[in-house]
Structures are given as C-alpha cells and as structure tokens.
Amino acid sequence: MSTHDDDEDAQTRVELDKKTNFKSSKYPTTIVDSEDVERRSIQQESQHRKLDTRTNTLSSQEVVIVDWDGPDDPKNPKNWTKSRKWAATLVVALFTFVSPVASAMIAPGSQQVADEFGITSNVVLDMITSIFVLGFAIGPLLMGPLSEIYGRSRVVQLGNAFFLVWNFACGFAQNQTQIIIFRFFAGIGGSAPLTIGGAVIGDTFHPEERGRAIAMYALGPMIGPAAGPVIGAWIAARVSWRWVFWSTTIFDVAVQAVGIVLLQETFAPVLLERKARRLAKSDRMNVEKGTGKLPTFATIFGNESRNWKYIVRTALIRPFVMFFREPILQLLGVYMAFIYGIFYLFITTMPNIFTINYNESIGIMGLNYLALGLGMVFASWFNSRTMDKIYMYFKGRNDGIGEPEYRVPTIVPASIFFPVGIFMTGWAAQAHVHWFVVDMGIFFVGASMILAFQAIQIYIVDVFTLYAASGIASVSCLRSFCGFGFPLFAEAMFNSLGYGKGCSILACVAIAIGCPAPWILWFYGRRIRSGSKFAKKT
Numbered sequence: 001m002s003t004h005d006d007d008e009d010a011q012t013r014v015e016l017d018k019k020t021n022f023k024s025s026k027y028p029t030t031i032v033d034s035e036d037v038e039r040r041s042i043q044q045e046s047q048h049r050k051l052d053t054r055t056n057t058l059s060s061q062e063v064v065i066v067d068w069d070g071p072d073d074p075k076n077p078k079n080w081t082k083s084r085k086w087a088a089t090l091v092v093a094l095f096t097f098v099s100p101v102a103s104a105m106i107a108p109g110s111q112q113v114a115d116e117f118g119i120t121s122n123v124v125l126d127m128i129t130s131i132f133v134l135g136f137a138i139g140p141l142l143m144g145p146l147s148e149i150y151g152r153s154r155v156v157q158l159g160n161a162f163f164l165v166w167n168f169a170c171g172f173a174q175n176q177t178q179i180i181i182f183r184f185f186a187g188i189g190g191s192a193p194l195t196i197g198g199a200v201i202g203d204t205f206h207p208e209e210r211g212r213a214i215a216m217y218a219l220g221p222m223i224g225p226a227a228g229p230v231i232g233a234w235i236a237a238r239v240s241w242r243w244v245f246w247s248t249t250i251f252d253v254a255v256q257a258v259g260i261v262l263l264q265e266t267f268a269p270v271l272l273e274r275k276a277r278r279l280a281k282s283d284r285m286n287v288e289k290g291t292g293k294l295p296t297f298a299t300i301f302g303n304e305s306r307n308w309k310y311i312v313r314t315a316l317i318r319p320f321v322m323f324f325r326e327p328i329l330q331l332l333g334v335y336m337a338f339i340y341g342i343f344y345l346f347i348t349t350m351p352n353i354f355t356i357n358y359n360e361s362i363g364i365m366g367l368n369y370l371a372l373g374l375g376m377v378f379a380s381w382f383n384s385r386t387m388d389k390i391y392m393y394f395k396g397r398n399d400g401i402g403e404p405e406y407r408v409p410t411i412v413p414a415s416i417f418f419p420v421g422i423f424m425t426g427w428a429a430q431a432h433v434h435w436f437v438v439d440m441g442i443f444f445v446g447a448s449m450i451l452a453f454q455a456i457q458i459y460i461v462d463v464f465t466l467y468a469a470s471g472i473a474s475v476s477c478l479r480s481f482c483g484f485g486f487p488l489f490a491e492a493m494f495n496s497l498g499y500g501k502g503c504s505i506l507a508c509v510a511i512a513i514g515c516p517a518p519w520i521l522w523f524y525g526r527r528i529r530s531g532s533k534f535a536k537k538t
Contacts (some may be wrong), residue, residue, distance in 0.1 A: 126342075138188055143195045214458040319477065415452070422510060
C-alpha cells in the first residue's frame with residue numbers, strides 16, 4: 001500500500017472516531033463512574049476492529065455510542081433505589097431456594113420409592129436424589145451464557161418454568177427410569193437461578209455493598225437442600241412420596257408469579273441495547289418524515305450477534321474457555337466441588353446414620369437436617385454482618401482501592417471448621433455417642449460450607465464482572481458433577497471403612513485442598529488476575 005493510501009486510511013479513522021464520539025442533547029455520550037470504565041476497556045478493542053472493517057460504508061454515516069445518561073442515571077441498575085435492588089435480590093433468592101429444596105426433598109422418602117418400584121440397588125436409590133444435581137451440572141453451561149445474550153430476567157424465569165413442568169411430572173412417574181429422567185430435566189431448569197443469581201447481584205450492587213446481598217441470596221441454594229429433607233420426611237410419612245413433588249410445584253407456581261411481576265432486567269448490555277433500539281426506531285420515524293438523517297447506533301459494549309451461530313461458537317464455549325484459562329476458577333472450582341460433594345454425601349447418608357445407628361423414625365430423623373440448616377443460617381448471618389466491613393477495612397488501608405482478594409478472609413475459618421465437622425460427625429456416629437454430637441459436626445459442616453461458598457461466589461463476581469454468569473457456570477458444572485457422584489460411592493465406602501475412617505479420609509482431603517486456597521488467593525490473586533483475558537483489571 002502506498003504512503004498516500006496509508007494517510008487516507010489514517011484520516012478516515014480519525015474522522016470515524018470523531019463521529020463515534022458524536023454528542024448531542026438527544027444522544028448523550030457520557031463518562032460513567034469508575035466502575036463502568038471497565039466496560040469500555042473490555043469492549044474497546046473489538047469495537048474499533050468492527051468499525052475499521054466497515055470504514056468505507058460508515059464514512060458517510062454518523063455512529064452514535066449509546067451509554068447511560070450520566071453516572072447517576074436511574075435506569076442504571078447500580079443506581080436503583082435500595083428497595084428496588086433488594087426486591088430483585090429477594091425474588092432471585094426465592095428462585096434459588098425452590099430448586100435446591102426439590103433436589104434433596106425426596107431423600108427421606110426414597111425408601112418408599114424403592115418399595116413401590118421394586119428398586120433393590122442402593123446406587124440406583126441414591127441416584128434418584130443425586131441425578132437432580134447432574135442437571136445442575138449441565139444447565140449452567142447453557143443458562144449462564146444465554147443470560148449474557150438475552151438478559152438475566154428472561155432466562156431465569158424460563159428456566160424456572162422448565163423446572164416446574166418436570167418437577168410436577170415426577171409426581172406421576174410410574175417406574176424408576178421415568179423418575180430419574182424427569183428429575184434430571186428438572187435439575188437442568190432449576191440450575192438457571194443458581195447460575196444467574198450471583199450475576200444479578202453483581203449487576204445491581206457496588207462492590208462494597210455486595211457482601212450482605214450475596215449473604216441473603218446464597219443462603220437459598222445452601223439451606224434449600226437442608227430444609228427440603230425436613231419437610232419431605234413428614235410429607236412422605238403422612239401422605240405419599242408423590243406429594244413431595246406436587247407440594248414443591250405448588251410453591252414454585254407462587255414464586256414464578258412473584259418473579260413475573262417483580263423481577264426486572266439488570267444486565268447493562270441488554271438494557272443499553274434496548275435503549276439503542278428505541279433511539280433507532282425514533283430516528284427511523286424522523287427520516288421517514290424527512291426531518292433527519294439516520295445514524296448507526298451502538299452501545300459501549302459493542303453489538304454482538306444474537307444468532308445461534310454466535311451462541312454456539314462463542315457464548316456456549318465461554319464457560320469452558322474460562323475454566324481452562326483461568327487458574328482462579330480452577331482453584332476455587334475444585335474446592336467448591338469437593339465441599340458440594342461432601343454436602344450431598346451427608347444429605348444421602350444421614351438417613352442411614354439416624355435410622356440405623358439411632359433407631360429414629362423417618363419424621364424424627366428428618367429433624368437432624370435442621371443442624372445443617374442452622375449452621376448455614378448462622379454462617380450467612382455472620383457473613384452479612386462482617387463481609388462488607390472486612391472489605392471496607394482493607395479498602396481503606398489500600399488508599400480507597402478495593403480488591404477482590406478482600407473477600408478471602410472468611411474462607412480461612414471455613415477451611416478449618418469444615419474438616420473438624422467431618423471428623424466429629426464420622427467418629428461420633430461410629431462410636432454411637434449422643435446424637436447431639438453428630439448434629440454439632442453437621443452444624444460445623446453447614447456453617448463452613450456457607451462461609452466458603454458465599455466468599456468464593458462474590459469473589460468470582462468481583463473478578464469477572466461482565467462475565468460473572470459464565471464464571472459461575474464454569475465452577476457450578478464441576479461442583480454439581482461432584483454433588484451427583486459423591487453419594488454414589490458413599491455407602492460402599494462407609495460399609496467398608498466405617499463412618500470414622502471414611503470421614504477421616506474426606507477430612508484429610510478437605511485440609512489438603514481447602515487450607516492453602518485462601519492464602520494462595522491473598523498473596524498471589526492480583527498477580528494471577530493481571531494475566532487474565534476475562535478478569536476485571538484493577
């Protein structure tokens with residue numbers, strides 16, 4: 001290419017940049033707050049590349065970059081009123097409570113299912129409970145990326161509706177194959193709020209406000225599997241195992257109705273695209289009337305294609321790409337997966353411990369799940385009171401600059417009490433000591449799980465702000481595989497080793513994986529993030 005051609009191309013790009021920065025009272029292009037500057041840098045390279053390839057066609061056309069109307073734009077979800085933010089959080093928390101309740105609610109009544117369908121294999125019996133969690137592994141790989149294309153609200157509600165249909169169908173299952181298949185599909189639909197809920201918190205709350213919101217939201221996914229068996233035990237004992245599914249369906253219908261009314265869209269790129277379409281429609285009407293010239297509209301995030309080719313090639317593989325390229329997700333994903341596996345191992349093992357070792361009825365046995373739930377509630381309350389204060393304390397010591405690593409301190413006590421709870425539960429059950437000691441161990445397991453999960457989830461949201469749903473989906477997939485798989489080998493392991501030795505092995509693995517994790521993130525997290533393609537740069 002000649003020098004003259006180079007000069008022409010350079011001049012064309014200068015003119016295009018001027019038109020890209022077009023400003024008027026009708027189409028304001030504003031400088032947003034420092035948190036939103038990140039969005040510009042993430043999209044800047046791809047946006048300029050797209051504009052450069054279309055220089056010849058756009059050189060005579062104005063390009064309007066659509067942004068919020070200033071840093072205080074009330075349409076920006078981060079500027080919503082507190083009541084509106086907390087309404088969104090509450091609705092998402094309800095969604096994330098329902099499907100985890102359904103995931104474990106059948107555990108106490110599984111023997112009734114076995115008697116009716118003639119199931120003799122303990123592995124198949126445990127699979128009736130854990131197959132739901134396998135759906136949790138598959139669903140996020142679809143739901144997370146779709147929420148980053150079509151918006152949070154739409155995907156959450158459609159996913160929940162899908163769960164509702166299949167969970168209702170479980171109550172009509174006529175054999176073991178049907179109930180396993182129906183529960184698998186119900187798990188896929190039920191994974192939507194679990195995957196997207198944390199991203200909704202990231203969309204609406206500033207970093208220093210997210211701790212309390214995450215503490216409320218994340219309590220649902222954890223306390224649900226603990227509360228479900230308590231309710232399910234009494235329903236199965238008094239009515240039928242089929243009403244375990246029908247009762248959750250009735251409750252979910254009410255939650256779905258609340259969501260339709262109160263859950264609004266929170267994802268900034270989707271909201272700005274809607275704004276761009278409204279402006280384009282208005283200008284098109286003016287052009288038809290001969291009162292203006294039609295410009296091209298683009299958001300500060302760029303205009304991604306919404307066809308299925310883009311979805312398959314880019315969005316659906318993003319969670320896999322993030323997991324294999326991001327050491328942070330690998331470290332936290334493995335730890336979360338192990339904790340989640342132990343959680344469902346306990347849920348499926350507790351009926352045997354308390355009905356066989358302590359000769360409790362199904363209804364009384366179900367009350368022991370309250371120990372798990374109380375541990376979670378206590379840890380969630382503790383996080384709601386301390387997580388944001390810890391973040392603000394370290395932010396103040398860092399000249400007012402917040403870092404995602406300031407979420408890590410609450411993982412430290414979790415990494416200690418989690419193996420302690422496993423040891424206590426296993427050896428107390430093995431020695432047939434008073435049931436209260438076993439429940440105390442279960443309490444420590446539940447509390448540690450919440451302390452770790454809430455800190456990890458908000459850390460992922462802080463690090464991968466725009467891609468939070470895909471980041472959460474990548475770790476959710478691995479953890480749900482463990483939640484599905486651990487219960488399948490639990491009975492064989494405990495029959496061979498006993499509860500004491502079996503739990504000792506699990507506790508040692510928990511120490512090996514969990515104890516180094518918070519210190520690695522605290523000392524090396526920033527360095528690891530600096531080389532990330534998807535992480536927020538600070």
